[in-house]
Amino acid sequence: KERRGDYLGKTVQVIPHVTDEIKDRIREISDESKYDVVITEIGGTTGDIEGLPFLEAIRQFILEVGAQNVVNMHVTLVPYIKAAAELKTKPTQQSVAKLREIGLQPQVLICRSEKSIDRELRQKLSMFCSVSEKAVIEARDVAHTIYEVPLMLHDEGLDELVCDLLQLTTPEPNLTSWKKFVDCVVSPLKRVKIAVVGKYIHLQDAYKSIYESLTHAAASEDCGIELKLVDAESLQDRVGTQLQDVSGVLIPGGFGDRGVEGKIKAARYAREHGIPFLGLCLGMQVATIEFARDVCGIEKANSTEFNPDTPDPVISLLEEQREKIQSKGASMRLGTWPTKIGKGTLAEKIYEATDVMERHRHRYEFNMKYRDRMKEKGFIISGTSPDGTLAELIELRDHPYFIGCQYHPEFQSKPNKPHPLFKGFIQACLGFNPKRATRAGGDPKSLARVPEKELALQR
Template identity: 45%
Template sequence: MSKQTKYIFVTGGVLSSLGKGIAAASIGTLLKSSGLKISILKADPYINVDPGTMSPLEHGEVFVTDDGAETDLDLGHYERFLDESLSQDNNFTTGRVYSSVIEKERRGDYLGKTIQVIPHIVGEIVERIKRAGEGKDILIVEIGGTVGDIEGLPFLEAIRALRTEVGRKNAMTIHLTLVPYIKVAGELKTKPTQHSVGELRRIGISPDMIICRSEMALNRELKDKIALSCGVEKNCVIESADSQSIYQIPLSFLKQDILTPIAEILALNELKPDMATWDSLVKRIIAPTGETTIAFVGKYIDLKESYKSLTESIIHAGANLDTRVNLKWVDSEKVDSENVDEILKDVDGVLVAGGFGERGIEGKIMAIKYARENNVPYLGICLGMQLALIEFARNVLKLPNANSVEFEPNCENPIIYLIDSFIDAHGEKQIRTHKSPLGGTMRLGAYECELKPKSLLAGVYGGAKTATERHRHRFEANPKYKSDYEKSGLVISGTSSNLIEAIELKEHKFFLGVQFHPEFTSRLTKPNPTILGFIDASIKNAKSK
């Protein structure tokens, strides 16, 4: 008989965006560092099947797993904190649950029974949670949204039922809530916390621990008041005050001895995490000895959550290089030939991130041209690589009307073309794709990339022959122009199933474009080599000025 997985359920109250994902990931980090096998799951109550077709303005970043699942951005936090690769089993939505139940009903799996929220929808949620926890000592389950939301009720009922099923020593609930500071009164207020706990109790869940988000530290008297009014032990009220870095949160929780009550509630042996390396890296995030500035050229700069994994990967690289990386956010829609020199003259590196759609494209191409001609370290990710090829085709190869079919379907020189064209030419078996209900074919998930020996790309990967990285895109570099590129000094340094995966320039400090998204596999304790190499080159460029 397999050992019973223990569960930690994390719920949120008062309002969203308080940091449940960071709190859950922080607890997971401490437990993993104590030698336990940990996994983590995000259950989202919204009805969309997955975030893949949701606008970044609505949802922020879409995080992609190795197996090609388009998931909530919190999974990125989980992977970055836990240094674990997760899968489609670690995130599901109401839409996915209902789709599965309806599909079973259509197949006749329920033998003609009436399909209801209880037991069928709740049962499906419970089964998905159990599946994610198989083989683990502890599964942390974050319930998206806020207690009191109508759409979240089946999820809360599921964790209530599962806790009853596995017993009190095998499950606990942690409730994260807001303790606001009322400036005119000069006080921190506990009533919102009491109300959200009351809301949980009404549906049969009494939290075992409360994490209090606040602008400042809570004194002992306030913590005791929350413990008394919410029915938890005094050592089970943990503060989560605003911090300079999210990576300080596990250390803050450890300082408050959060693991002692967790061990007591879940009947675990004494937990002694080794956080020495983590602590050292956090110190270098907060007070590094070096500094560099890179231009982050994008079109979602007013919503930086759209680039969450990328900005975090830059923090990882900076910490490991003991350098503060200052981001100069550049709106690509506002870049043109008249102002590009002025905008980029003071930066040490230029980064063009991924994205979809025509808006802001010409500004990105101008920034790439500046980096190429002025020998400024450049990193282009996904669309950033494609635009580097277009810029090179226009200004070095002098090809007329060079463009991507994404922006100009009938362009004379289609430097970038639809992935379907590659499949038609090379066969379906060479490339794993995902067909969207909206009609688009996406290349998703992890693929192995062959690295050209002695290339810049191979160098940043320590001389490796291959690297495995994740993808999320619909368009590919057209191999028709490969020989023209190489004759003019542009190197194809990465390939996969005959696809162009990476490009670089011979006579340049650091000029690299990659079709994959290196930011998805970056961790604080293990920064992605591509990002690390680019930041290192930017640091060296700053020192050479």
């Protein structure tokens, strides 16, 4: 905005320019979506320097729209001290006091805790934090899954409390579908084992969106997920040992060349043994490189990300692409973009559509110069940009389920609406028996499948 001259040469300051931008973003969501309520989260810890502009923006926002139109909720920790066998409220008191210094008074306290918060403790928090006793909400650690939290907060009356504070008249919520979803997550009728091959698997939250997307899709099939987290670097010499007992292989996105050869071997193992495969972003790219090398005979096929001087850049940053995406983060393709899906492809069957919108975050693309050569061997580009110049989806003609996408479908999956690619992947995994898998000879019909009734287990 400053470079466009929106501030007329004024010095850009945190107040009012940064705070005004934050408020405008909140209003923009409200105006465009036409929702009755907009939920805005400010992360971090009260008092963090980086969070102060956001808290100040909320203070101003409340003043501008009226306190009756805003509910200020504070999520706080009430720690349990094992040595004393009691819950401590002092951290919450200090946190609320800090918020008051900033100019914000919480109306609701969401109290995270290991143990139940009794009435005496609620009264104490109510008095010291100037919050109604009924607005002190207990949020205990859940037993099985985070998806139990909405049901717990409903039992605490949080939804009714918020509606009362906003003076909204609403019917009783119908939580039947959510309860069914949670039941499928907690007590599935069947289970499937899936390998996630990445280089950040030692970090619990590195692929969090992918893990949750698999959970969403599995729950829709009343299925549980057993994740086998495989370090890509460990696959250099023992890929068969690591993947012989799984019903599906997923390779997520990433950057850099560390672990790439292991991912390529995982893609090859899945292709040759007919194991359902889903490659996301970099996962699609390594599958492409593997197919080019081992099926098409392009021995030096690679990505210019890993080898800028490769003679066969099947994955590269093309000059024409660089020009097209200059306005979307220099050399990176960012945001939501349309994808045109080819008719008669597996992708069309999965999506049940030919035009979809998906979220991107990548620099490198499939080099269309190799399209015809690889197509002859069964490598199908089943989704492209509307103008047909960029490959968005790939699949293999002679494989039961081998899909790769250049985008990130995990960012669009929802608990009661799993993304089609994850749902299709889970369905394929349920139909695969690793004990009967043999190296494919080219005919996908020859691969053994397990009847659904053999997979079902009693609750």
